[in-house]
Amino acid sequence: MTIFDRSKHVYVSPDFDEVVKDTIRFFNGTPVHPIPAPKRFHGTGIYALYCIAKSGIYSRFNLVNRTAFHMPIYVGKAVPKGWRQARQLIPVNTQSYELNNRINQHGRSIDLAENLDRSDFFCRFMILEGKESDLIGTVEAALIRKYQPIWNTLIDGFGNHDPGKGRYAQAKSDWDVCHPGRPWAIKCQGIHGTKEELLQSIENFMARLSVEDA
Amino acid sequence: MTIFDRSKHVYVSPDFDEVVKDTIRFFNGTPVHPIPAPKRFHGTGIYALYCIAKSGIYSRFNLVNRTAFHMPIYVGKAVPKGWRQARQLIPVNTQSYELNNRINQHGRSIDLAENLDRSDFFCRFMILEGKESDLIGTVEAALIRKYQPIWNTLIDGFGNHDPGKGRYAQAKSDWDVCHPGRPWAIKCQGIHGTKEELLQSIENFMARLSVEDA
Numbered sequence: 059m060t061i062f063d064r065s066k067h068v069y070v071s072p073d074f075d076e077v078v079k080d081t082i083r084f085f086n087g088t089p090v091h092p093i094p095a096p097k098r099f100h101g102t103g104i105y106a107l108y109c110i111a112k113s114g115i116y117s118r119f120n121l122v123n124r125t126a127f128h129m130p131i132y133v134g135k136a137v138p139k140g141w142r143q144a145r146q147l148i149p150v151n152t153q154s155y156e157l158n159n160r161i162n163q164h165g166r167s168i169d170l171a172e173n174l175d176r177s178d179f180f181c182r183f184m185i186l187e188g189k190e191s192d193l194i195g196t197v198e199a200a201l202i203r204k205y206q207p208i209w210n211t212l213i214d215g216f217g218n219h220d221p222g223k224g225r226y227a228q229a230k231s232d233w234d235v236c237h238p239g240r241p242w243a244i245k246c247q248g249i250h251g252t253k254e255e256l257l258q259s260i261e262n263f264m265a266r267l268s269v270e271d272a
Numbered sequence: 273m274t275i276f277d278r279s280k281h282v283y284v285s286p287d288f289d290e291v292v293k294d295t296i297r298f299f300n301g302t303p304v305h306p307i308p309a310p311k312r313f314h315g316t317g318i319y320a321l322y323c324i325a326k327s328g329i330y331s332r333f334n335l336v337n338r339t340a341f342h343m344p345i346y347v348g349k350a351v352p353k354g355w356r357q358a359r360q361l362i363p364v365n366t367q368s369y370e371l372n373n374r375i376n377q378h379g380r381s382i383d384l385a386e387n388l389d390r391s392d393f394f395c396r397f398m399i400l401e402g403k404e405s406d407l408i409g410t411v412e413a414a415l416i417r418k419y420q421p422i423w424n425t426l427i428d429g430f431g432n433h434d435p436g437k438g439r440y441a442q443a444k445s446d447w448d449v450c451h452p453g454r455p456w457a458i459k460c461q462g463i464h465g466t467k468e469e470l471l472q473s474i475e476n477f478m479a480r481l482s483v484e485d486a
Contacts, residue, residue, distance in 0.1 A: 061310070062303075062309060062313075064315075064399070067302050067317075067397055067399045068398075068399045068401070069317075069400055070404060071294065071404055071407070073287060073291050073294070074406075074407060077288045077291055078406070080285065081283060088280060089276075089277075089281070091276070096275070096276040097276040099278045103283075184281055184283050185278070185281045185282045186283055187282070189288065189292070190285055190288060192288075192292070192410040193288060195409060196410075199406065200406075
């Protein structure tokens with residue numbers, strides 16, 4: 059009982075890596091829709107938002123995403139209720155609308171931003187339900203690692219929610235500094251980076267973006 | 273672009289289910305050790321604790337786990353730092369000791385409990401590192417669903433940490449009520465379930481436990 063061999067405890071699964079790659083291939087083949095999608099749909103899973111703005115600070119996306127939606131501006135997930143505890147398997151037929159609702163929330167954030175136009179944005183999503191819902195976190199992480207979307211990496215805060223009464227002492231997120239408009243973000247009083255610095259860092263990021271990245 | 277077919281967005285992976293099942297098979301074949309393990313080891317992953325107490329409220333475990341470690345009393349995970357964001361892949365060779373340390377913390381909790389004896393407890397663990405670390409949450413959830421270990425389900429709070437100064441107004445966890453000893457738990461002043469009721473619920477749980485469950 060006291061002999062110890064670490065290697066006997068290490069699990070290696072080439073199959074798992076293949077599953078993740080297949081998931082990403084499937085995701086990149088799903089249809090792209092405006093925001094909101096043409097029809098309300100139920101389910102949980104992951105999504106990407108794409109920008110094709112012809113002008114403004116994100117206009118390079120128009121070039122990169124011209125022939126196909128190559129490079130997301132944001133990747134996110136919508137998980138089943140109780141997922142953090144991960145104690146129960148969510149039945150496939152549970153009619154919850156987390157993924158649909160999350161994408162629509164993002165549409166409202168974009169609407170509220172004074173320098174963004176919702177018609178420049180599109181969404182792609184993949185529903186992962188039942189046992190496949192266990193893949194949600196993995197696939198989100200893999201997509202973010204692969205694409206390093208600017209609103210997941212450089213400019214943080216797009217996915218934030220209203221921090222709520224009594225918590226407005228915190229700083230505005232970088233995203234809210236760059237894209238002012240959300241009423242609750244305007245209430246945040248903490249010290250944040252300057253808009254000039256952040257816009258400059260976006261410019262630098264976009265200048266390096268090429269179709270080959272995607 | 274406006275035609276919508278939900279089924280085109282639903283990803284189904286029989287392979288993923290097989291990966292999870294294989295992971296659990298591997299886990300159940302890993303060596304079992306006392307706590308702490310004979311040698312300090314690095315890595316992240318998941319673990320199970322087994323009880324084989326011959327007397328006391330958990331003595332039925334001695335029957336269930338007599339021929340093999342069938343039924344865990346607790347299942348947990350130790351995740352890489354920064355895992356909640358899941359933004360970066362942790363290199364395989366990072367020498368962190370999360371899993372080892374987590375198991376040893378549990379050993380100290382058991383030591384401190386006035387009605388538990390560490391020599392009645394054993395651990396099994398599986399190291400998941402590199403890309404496989406993405407499986408940690410999935411496998412933990414699958415094991416908890418499969419075994420419904422009593423300290424994950426009925427008697428909550430074993431895995432808690434010291435809530436810290438200024439937060440001792442909260443209630444003691446059920447685990448701390450049943451197994452008094454952790455000094456920080458003694459400081460918790462909130463109203464909790466009675467020990468009698470909890471011990472009765474443990475008795476009921478244990479009475480239903482059989483080798484066939486495992």
